[in-house]
Amino acid sequence: MNSGVGRAVRRSAGATRQLVGALRTALPAMAGLAPLLAGLVLMVVLLPWLPAVVRPLRALANAERRRAGRVLGREIPAPYRPPRGDGLGEAVRLVRSPDTWRDIAWMAVHGFTGLVAAVLAVGLWPQIPYSLSLPLWWWAAPDGSTSAFVTLDSWSRALTMPFLQAALDVLLLLWLVPRLARWQARLAEALLGPTHRSLAERVEELTETRAEALEAHGAELRRIERDLHDGTQAQLVAAALRLGLADRRFDADPDAARTLFLEAREGVEEALTQLRTVIRGIYPPILSDRGLGGALRALAAGQPIPIDLDLGDGDAAARAPAAVEAAAYFVVAEALTNIARHSGARHGWVTVRREPGRLTVGVRDDGKGGADPARGSGLAGIRRRVAALDGTTRIDSPDGGGTTLDVGLPCGS
Amino acid sequence: MIAEDNVLLREGLVMLLTSDGHEVVAVAGAGPDVLPALLEHRPDAAVLDVRLPPGFRDEGLRAAVEARKRLPGLPVLVLSQYVEETYAAELLAGGAEGVGYLLKDRVSRVDEFLDALSRVAAGGTALDPEVVSQLMTTRRDPLQALTPREREVLGLMAQGFDNATIAATLVITERSVSKHIGAVFAKLGLPPTDSGHRRVLAVLAYLNS
The missing domain is CATH 1.10.10.10 (Winged helix-like DNA-binding domain superfamily/Winged helix DNA-binding domain)
Structure with a gap:
């Protein structure tokens, strides 16, 4: 009984100690809760600005990729995935992307080591003439001056140590500095180059966008079918009907028959006009006549404001798959129509580049900006058309700052 | 002279022109045949389709431009399923006398089509309203x-x-x-x-x- 009470008291005392001990984590948890929640809220609120922060970071990393690539004599490709939208979705993708974190890690490491390495390399050169001349004037140097980590306080030391120091400097310059430069470039390659993991991610992303592309492509087919069915076909049926009626009335009432003939002709003409519009939407005939370059030149020449057309070194005019060329043409045509209608621009620029496996199209103007893809059906049409080919669309249109449209279309080769 | 690869339309054009009292001196159904026929027959007017075999691109247009280079002022009426301002500009670059450029649809308005053809044959011009509106937009x-x-x-x-x-x-x-x-x-x-x-x-x- 007695021992039972003692055990119970000891157990309670132990538990009390444990609970008091738990205060070491409980108090910071209580104190930290508010700042943590505030921090989380702040992060979520600031998230939409992340792409704007990441853009200069990536530009810096790209500059380092080019620089380090030159040092190593091989290209360091950027692992970034093309942006798939604007705003919050893109920000979340950036947070989840390891590329962002690897860029930041590189920034931290390179920021410190880069500075130290540069100071070391530059500082070594003047060290050599300094050390070699030291025996001539060491007596005038301040007390406690050292060379090769030894204090110079006698002629014997002054005549030996500086030469040792100079030899050490030369050795460092010959051996260490070139290696430093290579290590630095390799560090950039390791942190900034693509990884196997980003390859796996690319596969995942392709699977995802392929599903979207199939969906968008299906929508395009349905739209074309609707245009032909409700427009052209209906017109032709009506015209045929009128011709049949005219045939029945021909003997009894030639005047009425004639009116029906004329109406039938108008119907057929209308159908032809609609058919032309549909064909233009599927595959503009001038593309097969003149290729993308010629078609875009014709398009640019037909605009009310001057358009600078930049097709690169002629490679852009090299034939891409028909669907890609048609989409590129559609994008430029639609963008130029928007420019002429809404932008109030005085000048426009169209750039087409054929990159490996990709056709990029840029359309820029100096108009009033403020284009909103959610409102303009033209921009929505561009997105839809580009998405059907698993391409990327980026629209940048600040108020008063002109509009820039960048489209990337994958094209196999 | 008529150059058109679609047999139905070609026969229709021949019928239309002969019924109006014209004589069709040559017909061509493929791009490479057009220029030699034009140079050989030197017709009063030529009706040419823009897109012809074998390439189905702009063979008819090129033949027209080339023929007018060799025979300045040769009246050509170019027909097309669609009109393109650039093509009009290329045709007109060698002078607008005796040049016509119309949508194929316009043949349904027989009188207007024949009027356009005789205007072109007489050294005048016949441009499709759609071309003109494109030019005027520019x-x-x-x-x-x-x-x-x-x-x-x-x-x-x-x-x-x-x-x-x-x-x-x-x-x-x-x-x-x-x-x-x-x-x-x-x-x-x-x-x-x-x-x-x-x-x-x-x-x-x-x-x-």
Whole structure:
């Protein structure tokens, strides 16, 4: 009984100690809760600005990729995935992307080591003439001056140590500095180059966008079918009907028959006009006549404001798959129509580049900006058309700052 | 002379032209045949389809431009399923006398089509209204100064019509047509010219510049 009470008291005392001990984590948890929640809220609120922060970071990393690539004599490709939208979705993708974190890690490491390495390399050169001349004037140097980590306080030391120091400097310059430069470039390659993991991610992303592309492509087919069915076909049926009626009335009432003939002709003409519009939407005939370059030149020449057309070194005019060329043409045509209608621009620029496996199209103007893809059906049409080919669309249109449209279309080769 | 690869349309055109009292001296169904036939027969007028085999691109147009280089002033009426301002510009670059460029649809208006052909054969011009409206879009800014009526008159003039036809189309008198034309020329800063081809040429040169 007695021992039972003692055990119970000891157990309670132990538990009390444990609970008091738990205060070491409980108090910071209580104190930290508010700042943590505030921090989380702040992060979520600031998230939409992340792409704007990441853009200069990536530009810096790209500059380092080019620089380090030159040092190593091989290209360091950027692992970034093309942006798939604007705003919050893109920000979340950036947070989840390891590329962002690897860029930041590189920034931290390179920021410190880069500075130290540069100071070391530059500082070594003047060290050599300094050390070699030291025996001539060491007596005038301040007390406690050292060379090769030894204090110079006698002629014997002054005549030996500086030469040792100079030899050490030369050795460092010959051996260490070139290696430093290579290590630095390799560090950039390791942190900034693509990884196997980003390859796996690319596969995942392709699977995802392929599903979207199939969906968008299906929508395009349905739209074309609707245009032909409700427009052209209906017109032709009506015209045929009128011709049949005219045939029945021909003997009894030639005047009425004639009116029906004329109406039938108008119907057929209308159908032809609609058919032309549909064909233009599927595959503009001038593309097969003149290729993308010629078609875009014709398009640019037909605009009310001057358009600078930049097709690169002629490679852009090299034939891409028909669907890609048609989409590129559609994008430029639609963008130029928007420019002429809404932008109030005085000048426009169209750039087409054929990159490996990709056709990029840029359309820029100096108009009033403020284009909103959610409102303009033209921009929505561009997105839809580009998405059907698993391409990327980026629209940048600040108020008063002109509009820039960048489209990337994958094209196999 | 007719160059058209679709047999039905080719036969239809032959029928149309012979029924109107013209003689079809040659027909071609493929691009490479067009230029030799034109040079051999030197027809009073040629009706050419833009897109012909074997390439189905712009063989007919190229043949027309080349033929007019070798035989300046050879009247050609180019037909196409779609009109492209650039093609009009290429045709007109060698001079607008005896040049026609129309949508294929226009053959359904038989009288207007025959009228356009005889205008071209006589050294005049026949441009499709769609081409003209494309040209006028390009020169939108200077044309803002014109009244809607003046723009209509300019458009018809650019299609190659004479004063009488313009007056009949717009249901106004020839006198007011002349007045509108004078105003158009003054506003666009073109030197005043007498009626006829030269005036059309001035207008087209302006729109095409």
